Amino acid sequence: MFQLGYHVSHEQFTPSELLGYVVRAADSGFKFALSSDHFYPWSEAQGQSGFAWSWLGAALAKTDIAMGVVTCPYHRYHPAVIAQAAATLLDMFPGRFWMAAGSGQMLNEGISGKPWPTKDQRNEALKDAVHVMKRLWKGEEVSYSGHFEVREARLYTLPSQVPLVLGAALTQKTAAFLASWADGLITVNQPLHKLRGMQEAWQNAGGNDKPMYMKLQVSYDAHPDKARQLAFKQWKTNVFESDLLSELRNPRQFEQAAAHVKPQDMDDHVIISNDPEVYINQIEEYRKMGFTAISVHNVNKQQQAFIEFFAEQVLPHFED
Numbered sequence: 001m002f003q004l005g006y007h008v009s010h011e012q013f014t015p016s017e018l019l020g021y022v023v024r025a026a027d028s029g030f031k032f033a034l035s036s037d038h039f040y041p042w043s044e045a046q047g048q049s050g051f052a053w054s055w056l057g058a059a060l061a062k063t064d065i066a067m068g069v070v071t072c073p074y075h076r077y078h079p080a081v082i083a084q085a086a087a088t089l090l091d092m093f094p095g096r097f098w099m100a101a102g103s104g105q106m107l108n109e110g111i112s113g114k115p116w117p118t119k120d121q122r123n124e125a126l127k128d129a130v131h132v133m134k135r136l137w138k139g140e141e142v143s144y145s146g147h148f149e150v151r152e153a154r155l156y157t158l159p160s161q162v163p164l165v166l167g168a169a170l171t172q173k174t175a176a177f178l179a180s181w182a183d184g185l186i187t188v189n190q191p192l193h194k195l196r197g198m199q200e201a202w203q204n205a206g207g208n209d210k211p212m213y214m215k216l217q218v219s220y221d222a223h224p225d226k227a228r229q230l231a232f233k234q235w236k237t238n239v240f241e242s243d244l245l246s247e248l249r250n251p252r253q254f255e256q257a258a259a260h261v262k263p264q265d266m267d268d269h270v271i272i273s274n275d276p277e278v279y280i281n282q283i284e285e286y287r288k289m290g291f292t293a294i295s296v297h298n299v300n301k302q303q304q305a306f307i308e309f310f311a312e313q314v315l316p317h318f319e320d
Contacts, residue, residue, distance in 0.1 A: 001292075001320065002287055002292055002293070002318060002320075003031040003032060003292070003293045003294075004030060004031060004283070004293075004294055004295075004296060004310075004314075004315060004318055005030055005031055005032035005033055005034055005065075005293060005294065005295040005296065006021070006022060006025035006026075006030040006032075006033045006034075006295065006296065006307070007033070007034050007036075007215055007295045007296060007297030007298075008021070008022055008033050008034065008035040008036065008052075008055075008059070009036055009046075009297060009299075010035065010036050010037070010038050010048060010049060010050045010051075010052055010055070011036060011038050011040075011041035011042055011046045011048055011049060012041070012046045012047070012048055012234065012299075012301060013048055013301075013303075014048055014050060015050035015051075015054070015055045015058075018050070018055065018059075019055070019058055019059055019062060021303045021304075021307070022059050022062070022063060023062050023063055024304065024307050025307050026063040026064065026065045028307050028308070028310075028311035028315070029311050029315045029316075029319075030065070030296075030307075030310075030311075030315070031065060031066075032065050032066040032067060032068065032293065032295070033059065033063075033065060033066075033067045033068075033295070034067070034068045034069070034070065034100070034215065034295035035052045035055065035056060035059075035067060035068065035069045035070070036052065036069075036070055037052040037053070037069050037070055037071040037072075037108075038052075038107070038108055039076065039107070039108045039111055040107050040108060040250060040251055041251055042107070042235075042237040042238055042251060042254050043234075043236075043237040043251050043254055043255050043258075044251050044252075044255065045233055045234060046234060046251075052069050052071070053069075053085050056069060056089060056097070057088075057089060057092070060089065060092070060093040060096060060097065061092075061093075065096070066095070066096045066097070066098065067096065067097055067098075068097070068098045068099060068100055068164075068166075068295075069099055069100070070099075070100040070102060070168055070186070070215075071099060071100070071101060071102070072101070072102055072103065072104030072105075072108065072109060072126070073099075073101050073126070073129045073130070073133065074104075074125050074126060074128075074129035074147065074148050075104050075109040075112060075114065075122075075125070076104070076108060076109045076111065076112050078148065078150075079129040079130075079132045079133050079148065079150070080132065080133075080136060080142070080150055080153040080155075082129075082133060083132070083133040083136040083137060083155060084136075084155055084157075086099060086133070086137070086159070086163055087136075087137060087155055087157055087158055087159045088157060090159035090160065090161075090163060091157055091158075091159065091160075094159075094160050095160075095161070097163055098163050098164040098165070098166070099163060099164070099165050099166070100165075100166040100167070100168050100186045100213070101126055101129070101130055101165055101166070101167060101168065101182075102126070102167075102168030102169075103119065103122035103123050103125070103126045103168075103174075103246070104122060104126075104246070105245060105246045105247075105248075106246060106247050106248060106249050107248060107249065107250065107251075107254070110249050110250075116247075117147075119243075119246070121147070123174065123177055124147060125146075125147035125148065126167075127181055128144065128146055128147055128148075129147075129148070130165050130181070130182070131181075132144055132150055132153075133165070134162055134165070136153060136154070136155050137155070137158065137159055137162045137163070138158075138162065139154070139155065139158050140154070141153065141154040142154070164183045164184065165182065165183050166182060166183060166184040166185060166186040166211075166213055167181075167182030167183075167184070167185055167186070168186050168187070169185060169186070169187050169198065169202075170187060170188065170242040170245075171198070171242055172197050172198050172200075172201035174242075175187070175198045175199075175201045175202040175205070175207070176201040176202065176204070176205035177205075178202070178207070179201075179202050179203075179204075179205035179206040179207035179210070180205060180206040180207075182207075182210070183210060183211075184207075184210045184211035184212060184213060185202050185207060185210065185211075185212045185213065186212075186213040186214065186215065187212075187213075187214055187215070188214065188215045188216075188217060189214060189215070189216045189217055189269075189271070189286070190268070190269075191268055192285065195286075195289065196289070199212070199289055199290065211292045211293070212289075212290055212291045212292060213291065213292065213293045213294070213295070214286055214291045214293070214294045214295070215294075215295050215297055216271070216282075216283070216286070216294050216295065216296050216297065217235070217238075217269060217270045217271070217297050217299050218270060218271045218272070218273075218279065218296060218297065218298055218299070218306075219231035219235075219266075219270050219271070219272045219298065219299050219300045220273070220274065220298055220300070220302070220305065220306045220309055220310075221274065221300065221302055221305070222274050222305070223274065224272060224273060224274050227272050227273070227274065227300065228263050228266065228272050229263060230299075230300030230301070230302065231263075231266050231270045231272055231299050231300055232261075232262075232263040232266055233300075234299050234300055234301065235266065235269070235270060235299040235300075236258045236261045236265075236266070237251075237254035237255060237257070237258045237261075238269065238299075239258070239261060239265055239266065239268075239269045240257060244257065270299055276309070276313035276314050276317075279310075279314050280314055280317050283314075283318070296310065
């Protein structure tokens with residue numbers, strides 16, 4: 001079943017604000033929510049960084065929709081601790097929590113002070129971390145030595161079923177790497193030719209029968225010029241290729257990198273419009289490509305207006 005969800009951006013709002021927004025989104029017809037998991041925001045203008053794992057319990061208790069989180073489960077965190085956190089949420093809210101696991105960014109993981117591995121090393125560590133978590137969720141005692149260390153770990157509070165763990169990818173190479181072992185793919189919107197290349201890489205490497213999710217970045221305001229300026233103010237530090245996104249250490253460096261970004265540069269990364277047909281047509285394109293769940297992220301701070309607009313003019317088109 002195709003679903004549209006609401007993206008929860010901890011980089012841009014306080015946890016208490018986000019709790020109010022996700023309740024409104026759920027009440028307005030969004031079918032799920034997807035939470036970021038940041039230590040730093042991408043820029044000083046965004047200005048927040050609440051702890052997603054504390055917030056998720058409150059949000060699940062306040063709503064009746066499913067929720068996911070995009071996280072790196074092995075560098076800043078230990079995979080056994082993330083497995084325990086997920087199992088706890090699933091005990092309280094059975095069937096309503098899932099994860100998207102990625103190889104991480106220096107922006108968030110660098111605070112640990114540990115050496116920052118190459119992308120290939122991070123990918124292998126991610127694969128091993130997910131394998132460790134799945135064994136723990138099944139009740140096994142796990143020891144592991146390699147990219148991280150696990151010593152005789154065992155969970156006593158187990159989920160009723162192993163949660164879905166999607167693999168997060170921004171490139172064709174990463175999508176192909178994930179295809180053989182992740183439960184599904186999650187990516188962000190890009191120009192269609194790039195998305196088709198990623199879809200082909202994913203399916204050719206073994207992901208053909210697995211779900212594809214997307215985080216869709218939009219900027220809505222009743223006045224399109226204002227929507228563009230608001231997107232530029234909040235999201236100009238997020239327009240770079242994945243190699244750069246994963247290597248910068250703090251918001252100041254992202255702002256320096258974005259010094260020459262212009263408002264029109266946002267177009268390949270954010271859908272900017274006040275026309276519901278623009279959003280409907282674009283989402284239909286993604287659905288035709290095989291995406292089964294799309295989490296919509298309004299990258300500007302006008303969240304209430306966005307929720308009302310989508311609830312009234314976009315979501316009804318996708319109701320079965």
